[in-house]
Amino acid sequence: MNDTDLFRKSAAKDTFSSPDFYAIDDLLTEEHLMIRQSVRDFVKKEISPIIEDVAQKAQFPYAIVRKMGETGVFGPTLPENLGGQGVDYIAYGLMMQEIERGDSGMRSTASVQGSLVMYPIYRFGSEEQKQKFLPRLGSGELLGCFGLTEPDFGSNPSGMLTHFSDEGDYFLLNGSKMWISNAPLADIAVVWAKNEAGRVKGLIVEKGMEGFSAPEIHGKWSLRTSITGELVFNNVKVPKENILPLADGLSSPMQCLDNARYGIAWGALGAAMDCYEAARKYSIERIQFGKPLAAFQLTQKKLAEMLTEITKAQLVCWRLGVLKNDNKATSAQISLAKRNNVAIALQIAREARQILGGNGITGEFPVMRHLMNLESVVTYEGTHDIHLLILGNEITGIQAFK
Numbered sequence: 001m002n003d004t005d006l007f008r009k010s011a012a013k014d015t016f017s018s019p020d021f022y023a024i025d026d027l028l029t030e031e032h033l034m035i036r037q038s039v040r041d042f043v044k045k046e047i048s049p050i051i052e053d054v055a056q057k058a059q060f061p062y063a064i065v066r067k068m069g070e071t072g073v074f075g076p077t078l079p080e081n082l083g084g085q086g087v088d089y090i091a092y093g094l095m096m097q098e099i100e101r102g103d104s105g106m107r108s109t110a111s112v113q114g115s116l117v118m119y120p121i122y123r124f125g126s127e128e129q130k131q132k133f134l135p136r137l138g139s140g141e142l143l144g145c146f147g148l149t150e151p152d153f154g155s156n157p158s159g160m161l162t163h164f165s166d167e168g169d170y171f172l173l174n175g176s177k178m179w180i181s182n183a184p185l186a187d188i189a190v191v192w193a194k195n196e197a198g199r200v201k202g203l204i205v206e207k208g209m210e211g212f213s214a215p216e217i218h219g220k221w222s223l224r225t226s227i228t229g230e231l232v233f234n235n236v237k238v239p240k241e242n243i244l245p246l247a248d249g250l251s252s253p254m255q256c257l258d259n260a261r262y263g264i265a266w267g268a269l270g271a272a273m274d275c276y277e278a279a280r281k282y283s284i285e286r287i288q289f290g291k292p293l294a295a296f297q298l299t300q301k302k303l304a305e306m307l308t309e310i311t312k313a314q315l316v317c318w319r320l321g322v323l324k325n326d327n328k329a330t331s332a333q334i335s336l337a338k339r340n341n342v343a344i345a346l347q348i349a350r351e352a353r354q355i356l357g358g359n360g361i362t363g364e365f366p367v368m369r370h371l372m373n374l375e376s377v378v379t380y381e382g383t384h385d386i387h388l389l390i391l392g393n394e395i396t397g398i399q400a401f402k
């Protein structure tokens with residue numbers, strides 16, 4: 001049996017169902033439950049059978065983009081005539097939970113496309129830009145990326161060097177971006193750059209524009225199913241109609257990040273659930289010293305603590321979703337959820353890997369892949385410590401960033 005057969009065999013055993021210790025399903029509507037089920041079925045059919053294989057080979061399964069588009073996971077809160085599904089934020093969160101249960105790299109593709117490419121065009125774009133790009137991004141016909149981070153400006157994007165000047169007929173763009181998900185394959189890039197007055201603006205840069213390239217970053221041990229690259233702008237002439245007219249200042253990309261971070265809070269929960277379920281099932285089947293691992297108090301402690309943290313994180317997500325639906329969720333509340341849920345997911349992945357013993361390091365189980373993926377998720381979209389500083393600022397009124 002070759003590796004691919006092995007992974008297919010283990011994926012065929014994908015019997016995942018999410019823990020629901022506090023009957024949180026009772027807080028969901030029929031529509032929420034239906035959407036969660038359809039995305040769960042999609043993951044079992046289209047992601048589980050291939051994911052270990054492509055992760056081992058560090059390949060982005062490009063065909064998944066269209067399939068995700070057909071399933072409706074790109075920008076689902078946007079109106080249906082603009083590429084979305086018109087669903088609420090809890091439905092969106094459940095979609096991200098299920099996709100990241102499959103793999104964080106796949107959820108990254110969905111988050112970038114929906115929250116970081118479609119959302120800014122919807123929120124800050126012109127009517128022409130919306131009509132031109134949103135339906136095709138929603139269906140997965142086009143793939144997008146979001147360029148904020150630079151080689152020397154990650155946690156501090158306000159220092160960005162990428163800039164453009166007004167040349168009358170067009171804008172002339174220069175600079176570079178680093179660590180950009182989807183970049184090498186993206187048809188369009190939403191790029192954040194400073195104008196001559198030093199004000200951050202958003203530009204849509206299209207594949208094929210002269211002077212624009214997007215080389216791939218190789219050698220990642222994390223998010224191996226997601227393609228990451230740089231964006232390089234060397235005197236790129238960007239047509240004037242490609243500026244996002246309503247984007248003004250750093251708060252514009254930050255609003256996009258709030259949406260994506262909200263999805264990550266749910267997504268990390270999905271990865272945590274998958275690790276918990278893998279460890280729980282394994283501990284019941286695996287016999288050591290004449291008993292299942294599950295019969296030892298130390299294993300039970302691990303499992304009980306995992307379920308406790310998952311249940312708390314589920315409640316945080318659900319409540320945050322209600323606040324988002326009411327347009328009341330603050331950036332600091334979203335920081336708390338992203339920070340907490342990724343941290344507990346990492347902790348659960350580590351503990352689950354221990355329960356699986358030697359088997360835990362192989363691709364026969366999803367745990368090591370989740371663990372490695374979560375090392376990126378804890379860093380991108382605001383690191384663990386940056387979210388702590390956002391909360392510290394909220395609590396004290398004192399900024400401790402600088």
Ligand SMILES: Cc1cc2nc3c(=O)[nH]c(=O)nc-3n(C[C@H](O)[C@H](O)[C@H](O)COP(=O)(O)OP(=O)(O)OC[C@H]3O[C@@H](n4cnc5c(N)ncnc54)[C@H](O)[C@@H]3O)c2cc1C
Pocket residue numbers: 112145146147148149151152153154155156178179180181182223228376379380381382383384385386389400401402
């Ligand atoms: C796989 C992957 C995909 C990504 N995709 C995208 C994307 O699509 N688009 C995009 O724009 N970016 C993307 N990023 C970039 C990501 O958002 C940045 O990596 C992240 O913001 C951190 O920036 P940095 O790596 O430059 O680290 P740095 O900012 O250099 O931080 C390094 C460490 O210093 C700490 N630190 C920094 N400042 C402070 C401070 N004031 N006080 C205390 N500690 C501090 C940080 O918490 C961190 O632990 C991606 C990154 C990865 C790894």
